[in-house]
Amino acid sequence: MTDNTESSIQSDSHNHSKNQLPPLPSSAQPLDCVYRLKGKVVGGFKRGSKQLGFPTANLDPAAFRSTLVNVPRGVYIGWAQIEGGPVYPTVLSLGLNPHFQTKEETVEAYILHEFEHDFYDQSMQLLIFAFIRPSYAFTSLQELIDWIQNDVEITKRVTQEPQWQCLRDDTLFSHAAISSTS
Ligand code: ADP
Ligand code: MG
DSSP states (O other), rough: OOOTHHHHHHHHOOOOOTTTOOOOOOOEEEEEEEEEEEEEOOOOOOSSSSTOOOOHHHHHGGGGTTTTSSSOOEEEEEEEEEOOOEEEEEEEEEEOTTTTTTTOOOOEEESSOOOSOOOOOOEEEEEEEEEEOOOOOSSHHHHHHHHEEEEEEEHHHHHTHHHHHHGGGGGHHHHHHHHOOO
């Protein structure tokens, strides 16, 4: 982890026009500090994420307005917990979504687990610890899918590493587990 992580992330963020994407990333950059968020799962624009095979649980924006002011927007790796349940790896999108030209900033979590039901209105805990890439406006849906699939592969691999596995035991998750059963 170097001091210039944030600046390199930011300088990369918006400089790519539609046809000049950098190569697909193959690794992630650990953050200087982890971010912990919790709130309710709210409805989003239902703009294809489920149809594309990547549903994203949107966190109530009130939960992160003050926490993430200085965090560069983009795609991150973290852990997610719903309603005090098991902790799963998750790909996170933070900020505006240039592909869909959203106006409101969102935190969205594609959780790497097959849930049997939707979980709108349930509590969601998110712990964010590594950066994958800035968000881009892609030229096609297929390009978007290819990039998300690559984000998923990186997330699966990185979350197996012992240094990140131990964050599953973070108090963010154990407190939520206790309060959901009491
Ligand atoms: P929205 O625009 O309302 O966020 P999505 O198409 O992104 O709709 O679907 C998100 C919803 O799908 C979540 O709020 C959640 O209830 C449900 N869901 C089911 N499986 C997952 C998953 N693996 N990761 C995230 N959300 C999931
Ligand atoms: Mg969503």
